[in-house]
Amino acid sequence: MFDMDSFWGKIGGYLHAYIKEHNIVNVFRRNFHRIDKDAFRSSQPTTYQLRRYAKKYGIKTIINTRGYKEGSPLKYLEERTCKELGIEIVYFKVYSRAMPTFKILQDAKNMFENIEYPVLIHCKSGADRSSFISALYMHFKLGKGVEESMKSQLSFIPYGHIKNSKAGCVDHFLSEYLKFAKSNPEVSLLEWSEKYVDEEKLKDSFTPLFCFDIFVDKILRRE
DSSP states (O other), X not given: OOOTTSHHHHHHHHHIIIIXXXXXXXXXXXXXEEEETTEEEESOOOHHHXXXXXXXXXXXXXXXXXXXXXXXXXXXXXXXXXXXXXXXXXXXXXXXXXXXXXXXXXXXXXHHHHSOSSEXXXXXXXXXXXXXXXXXXXXXXXXXXXXXXXXXXXXXXXXXXXXXXXXXXXXXXXXXXXXHHHHOTTSOHHHHHHHTOOHHHHHHTOOOOHHHHHIIIXXXXXX
16 A cells, blocks of 8 residues: 555555554553563554563563554554564454454463463553453463453453443453353353353343443544
């Protein structure tokens, strides 16, 4: 789309990344937080922020949970900066408005077991997908309980996660597991999602509040 090696192409690419792809918001709203000594979470970092995080925290891997349109300058800038810094990008695309699946959970567990640390987890705003993947990091990598992981990472303050919007389907999914686990404590989250979940029934049992959806989708413009 843009020739990022030419002067005007670079100008156009940066304008597209910061305005059309909304990354200008993250110049002021980093939504950057430490999970533990080896993991951090944030909104989509600018190239400056990425260089700063790499220098200050020694980031070795980025887990990028976003999806991009073909030819995205924002994606190109992140990949180029990571290449210069020796950081590996792992694309782990998830949807903030879709129920998690067994495959997503299993793939996340495998990912955490094989990446190099320290790691930075990010989506667009750092509120929904980053919250979910960070909660899975706590559960699968750190061995924390599902309830503790949810309370720590899936919250409005300080991350901006709004569980009453469609993005709350993740909270609903994990809460349903916790209900099940009260009577079946021996069944893990992975086993429950593989053997016991009726996906259609679970989806139908979740009802977001319309006013919160308008706020998240139209005003905050989250993906």
